[in-house]
Amino acid sequence: MERTVRGRGVAASWYGIARTATIDRAGAWAELDDGGTAKVVTGVTEIGEGILTLLAQVAAEELGIRPEQVTLGDNDTARSPEAAHAGATRQTYMVGNSIALACREAREKLFAEIAEYWDVEATLLHAFDGILHAEGTNKSMTMAEAVAICKGRGVVPVGSGSFTAHGTGLDPVDGSGAPWQVYVFGTQVAEVEVDTVTGEVQVLGIWAAHDVGRAINPRGIEGQIEGAIVQGLGQALMEDYQTVEGHTTTHGFAKYILPTALDVPEITSFLVEDRDPLSPLGAKGIGEPALVPTAPAIMNAIYDAIGVRITSLPATPEKILQGLKEKRRRNEGIAAE
Template sequence: MKKHGYGIGSMWYGIGSTAATNPSGAFVDFLDDGTAIVLSGCAEIGQGSTTVLAQIAAETLGVDLEDVAVITADTGVTPDAGPSSASRQTYISGNAVRLAAEKAREQVVAKAAELLDLDPVDIRLRHGQVWYEAEPTGRTIKDIIAQCRGEGILTLGHGSFNPVTTNLDPATGQGTPYATYAFATQIAEVDVDTETGIVEVKKIVAAHDVGTAVNPQNVEGQIEGGCSMGIGYALLEEVAVKDGKIQNPGLSSYLIPTALDMPEIFPVIVEATEPSGPYGAKGVGEPALVPTAAAIANAVADALGIRLYDLPLTPERVVAEIKALDSLKPE
């Protein structure tokens, strides 16, 4: 018989290293042709950080995304950005890039204000053009940078950001381990086959507060990827260790979800602006995975009326629990 259930899992997750300094630095060079180079030590591992850093720089400098080149993770030329871990790069390196870009921008704005005889606070840079409030001035960023070069001024900026945290009090455990937190709730719908013990995840709705979603498509990708890892954690993945040796070191014995194991996922992006984040952004990498297994386990408990306490919820475990419950029932 197939039994149907729904479960919910919620989480909060600290962005950045726990109760530790974890700064990031960036350099921005606003070039003669009105394009920019961003240097950041941030390692792109597929999460989209290079794209996000380029977007933040483009937004700050008032140029198109295509006009920003980002050089990353090269210790020969890039400043330290800390690790791509702790769901921290958008928040921390994003801030460093924004600060560096603001410094490069300030010099262009100051020169434009001088040339146009305007107040710098009224100057905007958009799509490579210099604007006076809501009106284009007809001057391009490239013109202004050329003027700067003529006067021997380079339009460079550097920035660094370290989230505000404290050490934790060793006696009480109290303190501020993170400068900001991500929040999420996921709901899973499952079918459980009571004869085979197979749990099939039918649907996951995953709502994540990521602050501003700098790149919504990337945020969805991170959420969907996190859900697949969470399904693996809930149903498939277990490192078997015997005498200090891993017994299932290959993908033939340690199973991860395939496309056939994936339900439809409905990512819901909740944009609650984080005041300390770059344009209000926080992080999403690890949070995407955190609530999934809890939601699935709760859905299985809802379906069966039995709560399983060991992950993964393999068919063997599920059948054993059903049998154990049946054996307690009076004949």
């Protein structure tokens, strides 16, 4: 066998979005404010995933203004509707849809007043980039002017929205049930190079195709996929968390190997937009699902390269070398027979 050999592996996955086997819900408030700006109140918490940027985009599109004109309010749950936790890949799906519904209600109140003011049907009104116009006419005005007229007529264009995802438990006998309302699917291909002398594995590239529903923020989605793949790379090859009888024996990060920038392979993402028919936005989520197929794809690539199946993570150089040793021993035994 050559010193360095390459292999490719593929793995596919599915993932349920939002809370498991229960009803998940979230709510939001929205208001078109003076100057044509908007404020949105939600209990969502930003933990680095970029959810606040996405929610501003959702509100801006629904209201016909620019994202920088949207102010997201205090996420103190004592002063805002329930949004629940940032987990289960649920924030885009649950809070995003809640904000969309809240903004639509606020927009409908504004449109109803302006339609009456212009003496046109409300269905003819459209707003984009801060300009409101009536289709088939030359009537137009800024959103700032529209809000001033609406409030001058005694109506505050405010709305509330609540979105629910339904799930059920699983039957203890036959396993039937619907633990999630919506699912996403993904496939990743990994290419690796294995050093048969040192046992080291280098991941050369990952190709990741993921169903995300409607892609509201494609760059943000790519960032989520890339971050998940780096985590999966660490799980597959480096991170070795040890416990004995339920107690950790990994004392700190000094000898706990994590991926660095030098370990990150070339990552190519493909976004599959299979829209969710059960939600206003059609979006799903990609926070955790992109992590699922990474390690299996890498393990399959290692097997393709050297014919050794690693069955426990991480696939350390010691495990690779031990696997190669056992493979040689088996081959020698077969040859002797």
